[in-house]
Amino acid sequence: MPISILVVDDDETVRETLGDFFQSLDWIVHLASTGTEGRRLATEHSPDVAIVDLRLPDSDGLRLVEALRADDPELAILVLSGHADVATAVRAMRLGAADLLEKPVALDVLREAVAQAAERVRERRELSHLRQRQLAHDDAANVWAPPSFERLVELAARNADVPVLLLGESGTGKTVVARRIHDRSPRAKAPFVAINCASLAPTLLESELFGHERGAFTDARTAKRGLLEIAEGGTLLLDEVADLVPAAQPKLLTVIEDGVFRRVGGTTPRRADVRIIAATNTPLRTAVDEGRFRSDLFYRLQVLTIELAPLRERQQEIVPLAQSLLPRGARLAASAHDALVSYDWPGNVRELKNVLWRAAILADGAPITPVHLALPLPSLPGSARLSAARAATTTPIRGRIVAGVTPLVEAERRAISDALRATGGNKRRAAALLGIARSTLLDKVRRLGLT
Known part of the structure; x- marks a missing residue:
C-alpha cells in the first residue's frame, strides 16, 4: 500500500512543492495550511506520517504535535523548522515527534525520513493488530468443528471477495465462524470488524457503518471514519443483518456491487475494499416477504450461505x-x-x-x-x-449441600440470559419481558458478569 502523508505548513510554496514531490512517488498526500485543518484531515484520513511546520498561523506547531499524538498515538510526526534550537528539539521529541528537520531540507533526505517513519508506524500497527487478533481468536481457533463444516469454512476463506451469509439460532457460533473464515483468508492480516445491526438506533447505525462528515448532523463536530474504512482490506461482519435499517440497505448493496460508498453528509465517493459477512438468526427470506429487507441485497448476500444447525440437532x-x-x-x-x-x-x-x-x-x-x-x-x-x-x-x-434446588442467584442469571437470548440481546425489550426497569437490568447484567 502507498504511504499516506499529511503536510501542515502555512507557506504555500513549501506546501505545494512537498505535495507535488510526494505525489510523484505515488504516495497519498493531504495538504493543510493551518493546525485546525491539519488536525481535521488527520482525523478524517488517518495518515501514516504527518509533516508539521513549527510555526502556524493559528497555533504553535508543538501544540499540534501534542494534539495529533493524542488523537492517534501511532501516527509518526516529523517537525520542520527554520529556526530550531536544542530546547525546541527536546520538547518536540518529548511530545512524541519522530524527528525534527531544519529548513531547507533536501527532498531525498525528507523522502528517506518519511519512508522510515512510515515503516515503523506500519510495523507497530501490524504488531498491535496481530496481538488483538491473537487475544480475540485464541478460543475460536481451538474450538472443535466437524470435517464437513471445516470444508465449508475453507471454501469461504479461499473466495475472499465473495459475500458470505451465516444462518443460525442465537448462540450457534456465527461470530466465531466469521472470524475463522477471516483468519484463514488472504485478508487475515487486515482488520476484522463486527457490528450488531440491532444494537444501535437507526440514526446512529448509518454513521457507524459509513462514517460521517463534519456538520452532517447536530453532534457531528468532526468528521468520523466508519467501520467500512476501519476494516479496509479486511472483513466486516454485519451481525443481525435482518435488522439493518432500510436507509442503509441500498448503500450496502452499492458497496457489495461497486465497492464504493459515501459518508453521511458527504458527496465524495470512497473506495471500499472489504469482504462482507452477514449473520442472522432470522430467515432473511421472511424479512424480504414482509418488505423489511431488499430482495436484491438478499440475493447478493446469499452467494455463499453457511447454515449453523442448533446444538440439539x-x-x-x-x-x-x-x-x-x-x-x-x-x-x-x-x-x-x-x-x-x-x-x-x-x-x-x-x-x-x-x-x-x-x-x-x-x-x-x-x-x-x-x-x-x-x-x-x-x-x-x-x-x-x-x-x-x-x-x-x-x-x-x-x-452448601446441593439438593436439586437452584440457587436464587443462578435462577436470576438464567432468567436474564433467557430474556436476552429471546430478544436478540436487546436490553430494553429484555427488561420489559422480565418486568423490571432497563437500569435495573443493566445493573444485574454487570453484577452477574453477563454480556
Whole structure:
C-alpha cells in the first residue's frame, strides 16, 4: 500500500512543492495550511506520517504535535523548522515527534525520513493488530468443528471477495465462524470488524457503518471514519443483518456491487475494499416477504450461505465440542457425557461454554460431573438422572449441600440470559419481558458478569 502523508505548513510554496514531490512517488498526500485543518484531515484520513511546520498561523506547531499524538498515538510526526534550537528539539521529541528537520531540507533526505517513519508506524500497527487478533481468536481457533463444516469454512476463506451469509439460532457460533473464515483468508492480516445491526438506533447505525462528515448532523463536530474504512482490506461482519435499517440497505448493496460508498453528509465517493459477512438468526427470506429487507441485497448476500444447525440437532458433536471449550486444566468425567448430550441447549454453543466454565469453577480441579454441570434433571436419561440426584443430596459445593434446588442467584442469571437470548440481546425489550426497569437490568447484567 502507498504511504499516506499529511503536510501542515502555512507557506504555500513549501506546501505545494512537498505535495507535488510526494505525489510523484505515488504516495497519498493531504495538504493543510493551518493546525485546525491539519488536525481535521488527520482525523478524517488517518495518515501514516504527518509533516508539521513549527510555526502556524493559528497555533504553535508543538501544540499540534501534542494534539495529533493524542488523537492517534501511532501516527509518526516529523517537525520542520527554520529556526530550531536544542530546547525546541527536546520538547518536540518529548511530545512524541519522530524527528525534527531544519529548513531547507533536501527532498531525498525528507523522502528517506518519511519512508522510515512510515515503516515503523506500519510495523507497530501490524504488531498491535496481530496481538488483538491473537487475544480475540485464541478460543475460536481451538474450538472443535466437524470435517464437513471445516470444508465449508475453507471454501469461504479461499473466495475472499465473495459475500458470505451465516444462518443460525442465537448462540450457534456465527461470530466465531466469521472470524475463522477471516483468519484463514488472504485478508487475515487486515482488520476484522463486527457490528450488531440491532444494537444501535437507526440514526446512529448509518454513521457507524459509513462514517460521517463534519456538520452532517447536530453532534457531528468532526468528521468520523466508519467501520467500512476501519476494516479496509479486511472483513466486516454485519451481525443481525435482518435488522439493518432500510436507509442503509441500498448503500450496502452499492458497496457489495461497486465497492464504493459515501459518508453521511458527504458527496465524495470512497473506495471500499472489504469482504462482507452477514449473520442472522432470522430467515432473511421472511424479512424480504414482509418488505423489511431488499430482495436484491438478499440475493447478493446469499452467494455463499453457511447454515449453523442448533446444538440439539448435533448431538454427536456435543462432547468433542465441549472438550474443546473447557478452560485450561479442566476435564469431563465420563458420567458428564450423557448429561451434556441429553440436554436441549436452547442457548446453543454460548450456553454450553458458560455452563462448562461455571462447572469448572465448582469442580475446583476435580473431574466435572453432572452435579457440577447443574443441568435440569429432567433432561438426563434415567440412570444419569438417578446418579445425579443421589450425588446432589450428598455432594457439598462451596460449603452448601446441593439438593436439586437452584440457587436464587443462578435462577436470576438464567432468567436474564433467557430474556436476552429471546430478544436478540436487546436490553430494553429484555427488561420489559422480565418486568423490571432497563437500569435495573443493566445493573444485574454487570453484577452477574453477563454480556
